[in-house]
Amino acid sequence: MASRKQADERAFVEAYRPEAYPRPAVTVDLVVLTVLDADLKLLLVRRAEPPFQGRWALPGGFVRVGDGKRDRGEDLDEAAARELAEETSLPRGASRLQQLGAFGAPDRDPRMRVISVAYFALIRPDLAPLVHAGGDAALAGWHSVATLGVNTKLELAFDHAQIVDAALERVRERLERSTIAFDLVPRTFTIPELRAVFDAVTGTTHDPGNFRRKFQQLLDGGQVVEAPGKRITSGKPARVYAFARVAG
Amino acid sequence: MASRKQADERAFVEAYRPEAYPRPAVTVDLVVLTVLDADLKLLLVRRAEPPFQGRWALPGGFVRVGDGKRDRGEDLDEAAARELAEETSLPRGASRLQQLGAFGAPDRDPRMRVISVAYFALIRPDLAPLVHAGGDAALAGWHSVATLGVNTKLELAFDHAQIVDAALERVRERLERSTIAFDLVPRTFTIPELRAVFDAVTGTTHDPGNFRRKFQQLLDGGQVVEAPGKRITSGKPARVYAFARVAG
DNA sequence: TCAAAAGTGTTTCTCGTACACCCATGT
DNA sequence: ACATGGGTGTACGAGAAACACTTTTGA
Numbered sequence: 217m218a219s220r221k222q223a224d225e226r227a228f229v230e231a232y233r234p235e236a237y238p239r240p241a242v243t244v245d246l247v248v249l250t251v252l253d254a255d256l257k258l259l260l261v262r263r264a265e266p267p268f269q270g271r272w273a274l275p276g277g278f279v280r281v282g283d284g285k286r287d288r289g290e291d292l293d294e295a296a297a298r299e300l301a302e303e304t305s306l307p308r309g310a311s312r313l314q315q316l317g318a319f320g321a322p323d324r325d326p327r328m329r330v331i332s333v334a335y336f337a338l339i340r341p342d343l344a345p346l347v348h349a350g351g352d353a354a355l356a357g358w359h360s361v362a363t364l365g366v367n368t369k370l371e372l373a374f375d376h377a378q379i380v381d382a383a384l385e386r387v388r389e390r391l392e393r394s395t396i397a398f399d400l401v402p403r404t405f406t407i408p409e410l411r412a413v414f415d416a417v418t419g420t421t422h423d424p425g426n427f428r429r430k431f432q433q434l435l436d437g438g439q440v441v442e443a444p445g446k447r448i449t450s451g452k453p454a455r456v457y458a459f460a461r462v463a464g
Numbered sequence: 465m466a467s468r469k470q471a472d473e474r475a476f477v478e479a480y481r482p483e484a485y486p487r488p489a490v491t492v493d494l495v496v497l498t499v500l501d502a503d504l505k506l507l508l509v510r511r512a513e514p515p516f517q518g519r520w521a522l523p524g525g526f527v528r529v530g531d532g533k534r535d536r537g538e539d540l541d542e543a544a545a546r547e548l549a550e551e552t553s554l555p556r557g558a559s560r561l562q563q564l565g566a567f568g569a570p571d572r573d574p575r576m577r578v579i580s581v582a583y584f585a586l587i588r589p590d591l592a593p594l595v596h597a598g599g600d601a602a603l604a605g606w607h608s609v610a611t612l613g614v615n616t617k618l619e620l621a622f623d624h625a626q627i628v629d630a631a632l633e634r635v636r637e638r639l640e641r642s643t644i645a646f647d648l649v650p651r652t653f654t655i656p657e658l659r660a661v662f663d664a665v666t667g668t669t670h671d672p673g674n675f676r677r678k679f680q681q682l683l684d685g686g687q688v689v690e691a692p693g694k695r696i697t698s699g700k701p702a703r704v705y706a707f708a709r710v711a712g
Numbered sequence: 713t714c715a716a717a718a719g720t721g722t723t724t725c726t727c728g729t730a731c732a733c734c735c736a737t738g739t
Numbered sequence: 740a741c742a743t744g745g746g747t748g749t750a751c752g753a754g755a756a757a758c759a760c761t762t763t764t765g766a
Contacts, residue, residue, distance in 0.1 A: 238529045239487035240537075242568075242579055279568070281486045281577050288570035288577055289488075318566040318581040320490075320527070322536035329529045329536055331490055331581075333566040408717070426756065428719070451716025452764045656744070674729065676746065699743025700737045 240320070240329040244296045245276035245376065247316065247336040247383035248304070250344045250358065251400045254412045257358035258380065259339075259347060260372070261303060264354035267326050268373030274380070275303040275356070276332065296335040304347040304356060311337040311399055316383055324375045336383040338399035362419075391417050395439070398459045404443040406454035407431055488568070488577040492544045493524035493624065495564065495584040495631035496552065498592045498606065499648050502660045505606035506628065507587075507595060508620070509551060515574050516621030522628070523551040523604070524580065544583040552595040552604060559585040559647055564631055572623045584631040586647035610667075639665050643687065646707045652691040654702035655679055 248259035260272040277299045282289035290298065296313045300306060313335045320331035339347075347356055361384065364370055364377075372380065390396050391414065400413045411427045434440040435457075443458040496507035508520040525547045530537035538546065544561045548554060561583045568579035587595075595604055609632065612618055612625075620628065638644050639662065648661045659675045682688040683705075691706040 237526065238531060238537075240490050240527065240529045242488050242490065278485065279488065279579070281488045282570070283486060289486075291570055292566060292568035292579070315565050317563050318540055320540035320581070322530070322539055331527070331540070331579075333568070333579075406717080423755095423757070424717085425719080425721095425758085428717095432719095446765095447717095448765080449716060450766075451714080452718075453766095454717055654744080671728095671730070672744085673731085673733095673746075673748095676744095680746095694738095695744095696738080697743060698739075699741080700745075702744055 238329075240331045241325075242279045242281075243276050243330055243332045244279060244292065244299055245274045245319075245332045245334045245379055246296060246300055246303075246313075247274060247334065247380055248300065248311075248339055249336065249361075249383075249387065249400075250339040250341050251413050251416045252341055252344055252358060254416050256361045256416045257344070258361050258364065259304065260357060260359050260370075262355035263373055271373040272359070272370055273373035274334075274376045275299060277303070279333075292333050293335075296333075296337075300337060306339065306343060306347055310343050311339050313337045314386075316379070316386060319375060319379060321375060332379075334379045334383065336387060338387070338396055340399065340402055342402040388418060395459075404445070404456045404458050406447045406456055408454060409447075486577075488579045489573075490527045490529075491524050491578055491580045492527060492540065492547055493522045493567075493580045493582045493627055494544060494548055494551075494561075495522060495582065495628055496548065496559075496587060497584065497609075497631075497635065497648075498587040498589050499661050499664045500589055500592055500606060502664050504609045504664045505592070506609050506612065507552065508605060508607050508618075510603040511621055519621040520607070520618055521621035522582075522624045523547060525551070527581075540581050541583075544581075544585075548585060554587065554591060554595055558591050559587050561585045562634075564627070564634060567623060567627060569623060580627075582627045582631065584635060586635070586644055588647065588650055590650040636666060643707075652693070652704045652706050654695045654704055656702060657695075 246259075250257050250259070259275060261275045263269055263271050263273050277295075279292060279295040280289040280298075292315070293313060296315075297308060300311075300313065301308045314337070316334040316336050318331060318333050322329060324330060324332070344358060347358075359370060361380070364372075364380065371377070387396065397410060397413055397417075400417070401409055407428060408424075410431070411422050411424065414422050414427070431440070439460055440457050441460050443456045445456050446453040447456055494507075498505050498507070507523060509523045511517055511519050511521050525543075527540060527543040528537040528546075540563070541561060544563075545556060548559075548561065549556045562585070564582040564584050566579060566581050570577060572578060572580070592606060595606075607618060609628070612620075612628065619625070635644065645658065645661055645665075648665070649657055655676060656672075658679070659670050659672065662670050662675070679688070687708055688705050689708050691704045693704050694701040695704055
């Protein structure tokens with residue numbers, strides 16, 4: 217009883233003067249994915265500083281909070297977009313960012329208490345070559361997610377492996393139910409190219425005939441339109457499509 | 465080019481001395497749901513202090529961060545569980561908490577920059593009457609979610625309406641795909657009771673015959689077992705079931 | 713002529729849904 | 740008797756999946 221009352225009082229004081237209490241650092245971490253050579257790839261940066269110096273890690277950084285008075289800083293989504301632009305030199309708006317969740321185990325960063333809000337982004341493969349290290353990242357590069365679990369040289373820093381797992385689960389969940397696959401092909405694309413993306417993300421194969429029928433529904437629904445030109449292959453040239461712009 | 469370099473340098477400095485930069489306050493907010501009288505209910509507390517004094521809000525509070533050295537504070541999940549216990553007097557472990565996501569709009573709290581990690585929890589209806597205000601909440605009570613959008617007297621504080629919407633969407637998504645419905649019935653329950661939960665959460669009705677067939681699959685799968693006793697009704701007494709304990 | 717894209721057809725299976733019943737068993 | 744739970748059957752349609760096959764088109 218007494219201890220409950222004490223806890224209550226403590227909570228009461230905190231509500232009045234929360235700024236007197238220690239606060240965690242808050243960062244955003246980015247799980248940036250693309251498909252290259254029909255293989256799902258993850259963007260990693262090499263850490264230039266301790267802790268985990270020399271190890272690969274997710275790009276990310278601190279959320280700008282401002283001085284707390286006039287300048288309130290940026291929204292979480294903004295922070296994620298800014299970090300993506302800064303650390304990878306990708307053009308802003310190159311991809312939609314979606315929040316994955318918050319990760320805040322007390323010891324996830326050995327230096328101090330850091331709570332990280334994770335985002336994932338899917339990058340069109342034609343933009344993937346544009347990434348190069350910026351900001352405080354020494355090196356940035358694409359790594360096959362298939363070999364992530366196997367290659368011990370790719371043990372990620374912090375709890376980033378856990379974040380990546382959560383992101384992959386989420387992306388696979390949403391692949392069929394949403395339009396995120398559109399973010400993993402160039403602006404114009406062929407049906408086999410889109411199918412290859414599905415194969416790469418799910419790790420399975422998709423029947424060309426059945427896939428075409430599903431695609432036809434997208435065409436009928438106006439979500440996809442024909443694009444001019446054709447894609448030259450070793451066989452019959454493939455019809456080229458584009459995703460319909462969202463009506464304003 | 466120059467501005468990019470400047471931005472890079474700033475980021476570099478931050479990586480070295482992040483503790484010199486302002487940090488946001490981090491809270492957890494809880495969307496606590498139950499089903500009473502075949503109606504989905506949300507737990508709200510009345511705010512005793514400004515801002516939003518007198519308005520209804522989600523229970524929640526600050527994440528304990530510790531001094532940053534020895535004491536690193538608690539995990540986010542722990543913070544959510546602690547706040548649930550403190551503010552509602554519900555026994556710990558009374559429900560599983562699941563993370564919903566982080567909400568961090570710069571102006572979501574007029575006092576200062578606050579980033580909130582939202583959780584949702586489903587409370588068994590037999591435990592629902594146990595809640596009473598604790599901590600710094602003046603009053604705690606269950607409110608029908610159906611009337612939330614209509615009743616202007618229930619305009620929630622902060623961005624809590626948005627958080628509730630996200631939580632409801634998530635719960636409805638997972639209702640059929642997971643076992644969260646088990647958290648919304650008493651330890652022993654009848655098929656019609658479980659069906660009523662589905663009806664209440666989705667806002668639709670479910671065919672008794674079809675529902676029974678689905679339920680049979682749960683029985684066959686061993687996820688549900690028969691319990692002793694029967695439930696007296698105005699008609700034929702109903703068979704009573706219980707969820708199988710997770711095998712250790 | 714070859715290779716790959718495009719397109720069609722068919723079959724099978726599984727699910728969800730709707731609806732119509734039956735029987736069982738208490739008050 | 741009646742209300743309610745328990746339980747079964749059936750029919751329809753949607754959709755996924757597996758598989759075979761034809762046609763098209765450019766190198």
